[in-house]
Amino acid sequence: xxxxxxxxxxxxxxxxxxxxxxxxxxxxxxxxMTYGWAILIVAVVLGALYSLGVFNGAAFLGTSCISASGFxxxxxxxxxxxxxxxxxxxxxxxxxENAYLYFVPSGTNFSTSDPGTSIGTLNxxxxxxxxxxxxxxxxxxxxxTLGTPLSGYLYLQFxxxxxxxxxxxxxxxxxxxxxxxxxxxxxxxxxxxxSGIVAYVPIILSNSQSSxxxxxxxxxxxxxxxxxxxxIAYNGNIANFExxxxxxSVLPAWIESNNSGILTVWVKLPNGIxxxxxxxxxxxxxxxxxxxxxxxxxxxxxxxxQLSPNYGEYDDGASVFNFYDNFSGTSLNTSKWTTTTGGxxxxxxxxxxxxxxxxxxxFYGKIIQNYPSIFDVYVASYTSGISQIxxxxxxxxxxxxxxxxITAPAETNNxxxxxxxxxFGVATANVAxxxxxxxxxxWIATGxxxxxxxxxxxxxxxxxxxTIANYYPSIxxxxxxxxxxxxxxxxxRTRAYPPNGVxxxxxxxxxxxx
Numbered sequence: 001x002x003x004x005x006x007x008x009x010x011x012x013x014x015x016x017x018x019x020x021x022x023x024x025x026x027x028x029x030x031x032x033m034t035y036g037w038a039i040l041i042v043a044v045v046l047g048a049l050y051s052l053g054v055f056n057g058a059a060f061l062g063t064s065c066i067s068a069s070g071f072x073x074x075x076x077x078x079x080x081x082x083x084x085x086x087x088x089x090x091x092x093x094x095x096x097e098n099a100y101l102y103f104v105p106s107g108t109n110f111s112t113s114d115p116g117t118s119i120g121t122l123n124x125x126x127x128x129x130x131x132x133x134x135x136x137x138x139x140x141x142x143x144x145t146l147g148t149p150l151s152g153y154l155y156l157q158f159x160x161x162x163x164x165x166x167x168x169x170x171x172x173x174x175x176x177x178x179x180x181x182x183x184x185x186x187x188x189x190x191x192x193x194x195s196g197i198v199a200y201v202p203i204i205l206s207n208s209q210s211s212x213x214x215x216x217x218x219x220x221x222x223x224x225x226x227x228x229x230x231x232i233a234y235n236g237n238i239a240n241f242e243x244x245x246x247x248x249s250v251l252p253a254w255i256e257s258n259n260s261g262i263l264t265v266w267v268k269l270p271n272g273i274x275x276x277x278x279x280x281x282x283x284x285x286x287x288x289x290x291x292x293x294x295x296x297x298x299x300x301x302x303x304x305x306q307l308s309p310n311y312g313e314y315d316d317g318a319s320v321f322n323f324y325d326n327f328s329g330t331s332l333n334t335s336k337w338t339t340t341t342g343g344x345x346x347x348x349x350x351x352x353x354x355x356x357x358x359x360x361x362x363f364y365g366k367i368i369q370n371y372p373s374i375f376d377v378y379v380a381s382y383t384s385g386i387s388q389i390x391x392x393x394x395x396x397x398x399x400x401x402x403x404x405x406i407t408a409p410a411e412t413n414n415x416x417x418x419x420x421x422x423x424f425g426v427a428t429a430n431v432a433x434x435x436x437x438x439x440x441x442x443w444i445a446t447g448x449x450x451x452x453x454x455x456x457x458x459x460x461x462x463x464x465x466x467t468i469a470n471y472y473p474s475i476x477x478x479x480x481x482x483x484x485x486x487x488x489x490x491x492x493r494t495r496a497y498p499p500n501g502v503x504x505x506x507x508x509x510x511x512x513x514x
Contacts, residue, residue, distance in 0.1 A: 064174045068168070068169060068170050071090050071171060075087050078178065079144070082134045082140070082509075084131070084175070085129065086129070088171070089126055094160065095121065096156070098120075098158060100118055100156070101132065102114045103152055103154060104155055105139040108139050110155050110167065112224070112227040113201075114155075115132045115133060117505075118507075131507060140510060150175050151174050151175075190247070190248060192247055194244050196292075197286055198285060198286060200284040201510070201511050202280055203243075204279070205219055205273055208502065209499035211499045212273065213499055217269045217273065218320060220266055222262050223262070225263060228285065234258065234263065238293065239255065239291065239292055239293045240290045241285050243267050243301070245282070250300070251268060251269070252268040253316075254302045254304070257307075266321075268319070283508075294314060297319020301316075302315055305490055311351075321493040322495060324492070324493045329348065331348055335366065337366060343360070345361070352490075353486065353487070364394055365472040365474045368472060369494050371443040372444050373494050374497050375393065375442075375492070376493050377391040377438070378439075379489055380436050380490045381435065391441055391473070391474070392474055393443050393471035393474070394474045440455070442501075443471060
């Protein structure tokens with residue numbers, strides 16, 4: 001009997017356990033059937049989001065520009081062309097002169113070779129939008145695709161009211177490449193680099209005007225030597241830099257001056273710059289012991305004749321400008337000029353020197369030029385005596401019917417810059433003349449001209465009487481109302497007039513090794 005009871009109890013418990021296990025299995029199956037489809041849908045959605053890059057860290061990156069006290073920063077955007085655009089300002093109560101904005105990538109220290117762009121004068125309370133082309137490759141992104149993150153700092157270098165140069169860290173930037181970026185300039189690494197170049201800097205030239213520049217076009221670029229102190233070498237005897245295109249073709253370039261560490265260079269762009277667009281070229285550095293100075297116009301870089309150890313030794317101005325003469329040698333180039341004397345005399349001996357005593361002399365150009373164009377005369381020196389120097393446009397070769405610009409550099413009071421419109425109106429302005437200067441006159445269109453001295457003190461006049469399709473550049477009336485005088489010029493040139501008188505802007509990118 002006991003044996004029967006034990007057998008029965010064991011059988012009962014076993015059946016009960018089996019029934020319980022069966023119930024659990026059924027519940028699990030019901031659970032899987034109830035929630036399985038939901039889990040499958042969630043897995044599909046997560047897979048789709050992953051494939052779209054949602055879980056990439058860059059996708060969660062915000063856009064911000066946190067400014068330091070006294071400064072303003074907003075709207076940092078980064079284009080697929082590698083251009084950082086940002087709005088900055090300052091509210092310090094003073095004016096900043098010679099302001100230059102730099103971007104410094106996170107994890108690096110500030111250097112004047114970092115990517116930057118010129119701001120010019122920045123007044124207290126003023127806001128400006130600036131664009132800075134960046135580099136490619138460490139510490140910059142390897143490629144600027146949508147969503148690529150960028151972080152770093154903005155530094156502002158400027159001259160304060162006491163004449164002291166300051167550098168301030170003005171903001172922290174956090175942004176990424178977006179489709180709505182306002183930076184439109186395209187920067188990419190050059191496909192070829194000229195032989196001997198060991199490092200290079202991209203330069204973005206931006207034409208903001210609704211019309212294209214003339215072709216060819218002479219672009220002015222100013223290089224701050226201090227920004228590239230470890231790479232650049234220039235002293236008139238040696239220059240270790242040159243300009244080139246993305247395909248590695250050397251661009252004709254001519255050094256005009258080197259003042260206080262700022263090199264003013266003119267670069268010839270054979271095809272100009274289209275309307276409302278940007279164009280990238282490159283500034284390349286060879287070793288500091290390599291001399292790239294050359295008069296060829298096809299390699300290296302040239303310079304103004306008086307800058308070379310031997311006059312005109314490295315002068316390639318004829319390859320850069322539309323019309324050019326440096327008055328080299330000991331005689332006037334009669335294929336370019338004819339003269340009509342008014343009693344003054346001239347000599348050509350590595351420069352044009354005029355001497356007179358109450359009389360003058362005229363130089364008529366023989367080589368035709370088309371407008372819009374600018375005619376520049378470099379006045380290297382002059383002596384006292386109320387002398388006037390005119391450069392102008394001759395409507396016909398050797399004809400005194402002209403438009404001209406008059407300066408009176410020897411006057412000690414109320415020195416004048418006069419834009420003489422034929423035999424009609426005259427505009428005057430007081431200017432302060434240095435010991436040497438550049439006198440410029442532009443023919444813009446029929447009946448319109450512009451006068452400049454040292455790229456400033458602009459005067460504009462109009463005269464609708466004459467219709468002109470071309471002209472001959474001429475130096476007019478180097479004379480004196482009374483007393484003796486001597487005036488020397490080292491070079492003259494004509495160059496293309498920029499659209500609406502606005503020279504395309506220049507922005508320097510980051511330094512890269514070749």
